[in-house]
Amino acid sequence: xxxxxxxxxxxxxxxxxxxxxxxxxxxxxxxxxxxxxxxxxxxxxxxxxxxxxxxxxxxxxxxxxxxxxxxxxxxxxxxxxxxxxxxxxxxxxxxxxxxxxxxxxxxxxxxxxxxxxxxxxxxxxxxxxxxxxxxxxxxxxxxxxxxxxxxxxxxxxxxxxxxxxxxxxxxxxxxxxxxxxxxxxxxxxxxxxxxxxxxxxxxxxxxxxxxxxxxxxxxxxxxxxxxxxxxxxxxxxxxxxxxxxxxxxxxxxxxxxxxxxxxxxxxxxxxxxxxxxxxxxxxxxxxxxxxxxxxxxxxxx
Ligand SMILES: N[C@@H](CCC(=O)N[C@@H](CS)C(=O)NCC(=O)O)C(=O)O
Numbered sequence: 001x002x003x004x005x006x007x008x009x010x011x012x013x014x015x016x017x018x019x020x021x022x023x024x025x026x027x028x029x030x031x032x033x034x035x036x037x038x039x040x041x042x043x044x045x046x047x048x049x050x051x052x053x054x055x056x057x058x059x060x061x062x063x064x065x066x067x068x069x070x071x072x073x074x075x076x077x078x079x080x081x082x083x084x085x086x087x088x089x090x091x092x093x094x095x096x097x098x099x100x101x102x103x104x105x106x107x108x109x110x111x112x113x114x115x116x117x118x119x120x121x122x123x124x125x126x127x128x129x130x131x132x133x134x135x136x137x138x139x140x141x142x143x144x145x146x147x148x149x150x151x152x153x154x155x156x157x158x159x160x161x162x163x164x165x166x167x168x169x170x171x172x173x174x175x176x177x178x179x180x181x182x183x184x185x186x187x188x189x190x191x192x193x194x195x196x197x198x199x200x201x202x203x204x205x206x207x208x209x210x211x212x213x214x215x216x217x218x219x220x221x222x223x224x225x226x227x228x229x230x231x232x233x234x235x236x237x238x239x240x241x242x243x244x245x246x247x248x249x250x251x252x253x254x255x256x257x258x259x260x261x262x263x264x265x266x267x268x269x270x271x272x273x274x275x276x277x278x279x280x281x282x283x284x285x286x287x288x289x290x291x292x293x294x295x296x297x298x299x300x301x
Contacts (some may be wrong), residue, residue, distance in 0.1 A: 019173075020170075021170065022169075022170030022171065022172065022173070023164070023168050023169050023170050024167075024168040025168065028079075028080075028082050028085075033090075033094060033095065033096065034090060034094075035085060035086060035087040035089075035090040036082065036085035036086075037082075037085065037086050037087065038086075038087050039086035039087060039088055040086070040087060040088035041075070041086070041088035041089060041091075041092065041102075042075050043073070043104075044073025044075075045073065046071040046072050046073045047071075047103060047104045047105040048065070048070065048071065048072035048073070048101065048102075048103055048104075049072070049073050049075065049101065049102045049103075049104065050062070050065065050072050050073065050074045050075065050099060050100075050101050050282070050283070051075045051077050051089060051092060051093075051098065051099065051100045051101070051102075052074065052075070052076075052077060052098045052099035052100070052282065052283040053076060053077050053078070053079055053098045053099075053283045053285065054280065054281065054282060054283050054284035054285070055098065056156065056159075056160075056233035056234045056236075056237050057097075057098065057099060057117045057156065057233070058098050058099045058117070058282070058283055059233040059279060059280050059282070060099075060117045060118070060121060060229060060230050060232075060233055061099045061101065061117050061120050061121060061124075061282075062074070062278075062279040062280065062281075062282030062283065063229045063232070063233070063275065063276050063279030063280065063282075064121050064124055064125070064133070064226065064229050064279070065124070065279065065282070066275040066276070066278040066279040066282070067131065067133065067229065067273075067275045067276075067279070068124060068128050068131060068133075069275075070124075070128060074282050074283050075283070076283045076285035077089060077098045077100075077283070078285060079097075079098060084096040084097060084098060091113065092113040092114075092115065093113070093115035094115070095115055097115070098283075099117050099120060099283075100113065100114065100115050100120075101113070101114045101120045101123075101124075102114075103123075103127070116152070117152075117230075118148050118151065118152045118230060121148075121226050121229065121230060122134065122148070122226070125226050132223075132225075133224075133225050133226045133229070134225065134226050135221075135223075135225065139205070140221060142205075143205050143221065144220070144221075144225055144226065144227050147220060147227040147230070147231065148226070148227060148230055150194075151227075151230045151231050151234070152230075154191060155191045155195075155231065155234050155235070156234050158184055158187040158188055158191060159184075159188050159191070159234045159237060159238065160234075161180070161184040162180075162181065162184035162185050162187070162188045162243075163237070163242070163243045164180065164184075165177050165179075165180025165181045165183075165184060166181050166185075166243050166245075166248070166251065167243050167245050167248075185254075185255060188238070188255065189255055189256070192235070192238070192255070192257070192260045192263055193260070195231065195235060195260070195263050195266075196260040196261070196262045196263040197262075198217065198220075199216060199217050199262035199263060199265075199266050200212070200216055200217075200262045201215050201216050201217060216262055217262075218266075218269060219266070219269070219270075224270075228266075228270060229270075229276075232266075232267065232270045232276070233280075235263060235266075235267055236267050236270075236271070238251055238252060238255060238257050239251075239252040239257050239264070239267065
């Protein structure tokens with residue numbers, strides 16, 4: 001029997017870069033940070049300036065701003081065209097990823113730039129506490145923060161990586177795609193099950209794992225909070241057409257998304273909110289923004 005070929009990495013990772021050719025983002029991906037052009041950010045008249053795109057990470061902030069009903073200007077950052085690498089955007093987010101927010105009336109009335117969608121959301125919830133989207137009670141706040149971290153460290157990246165291997169990875173990398181889709185798709189199913197079980201009423205945050213202690217929850221704690229707004233866009237992504245491509249099964253069928261009954265009902269409830277519908281359209285520069293070639297637009301909301 002022939003010995004199985006062993007994978008041996010080259011001495012340095014740079015020798016492998018070529019093998020990423022053909023993925024949708026390979027032309028803009030680099031291992032270094034910093035600006036690639038001198039362009040500065042556009043600025044509107046509101047104190048809050050949002051630089052974003054209608055992806056799930058962008059939608060989180062768009063939804064919260066609409067739910068808060070505060071004034072802001074929203075600027076489309078076309079990540080397919082490399083707008084995230086301008087000097088202006090890098091000044092707001094050294095990691096060159098949407099969304100970024102600049103509050104020109106930040107602490108001590110000084111401008112404050114914020115990167116990371118969840119950090120932006122927590123900042124806005126604290127700046128505008130009237131709607132009580134971030135619980136102040138210590139127990140509820142801790143529960144809320146756990147789900148916020150769960151979202152940012154797990155649900156979002158895992159779903160994004162699943163999407164990468166499902167639709168953006170090079171079409172000829174068959175084994176790599178199978179592996180990536182299986183690995184991240186299984187994780188995504190697990191995350192969906194965690195969410196579904198929470199909404200079904202399992203878990204009481206007193207350590208009674210698996211015990212169904214309450215009835216089904218309408219929102220994350222029956223009250224609608226920042227955790228709902230954070231978790232919603234990536235969960236919804238799996239039942240929209242975002243990862244559907246001709247000749248491939250629909251992602252919702254592929255992952256068996258209909259079996260997450262409580263999760264689906266929760267998505268329906270959130271989708272029904274007018275502010276959420278508006279939030280999903282914030283910075284929607286094109287139906288497939290990552291493929292768009294047009295110049296950035298500025299929209300006054
Ligand atoms: N953890 C970040 C992730 C942001 C993120 O991944 N943004 C993507 C679009 S959804 C992006 O800007 N990608 C462009 C790039 O990586 O060059 C957040 O939640 O803000």
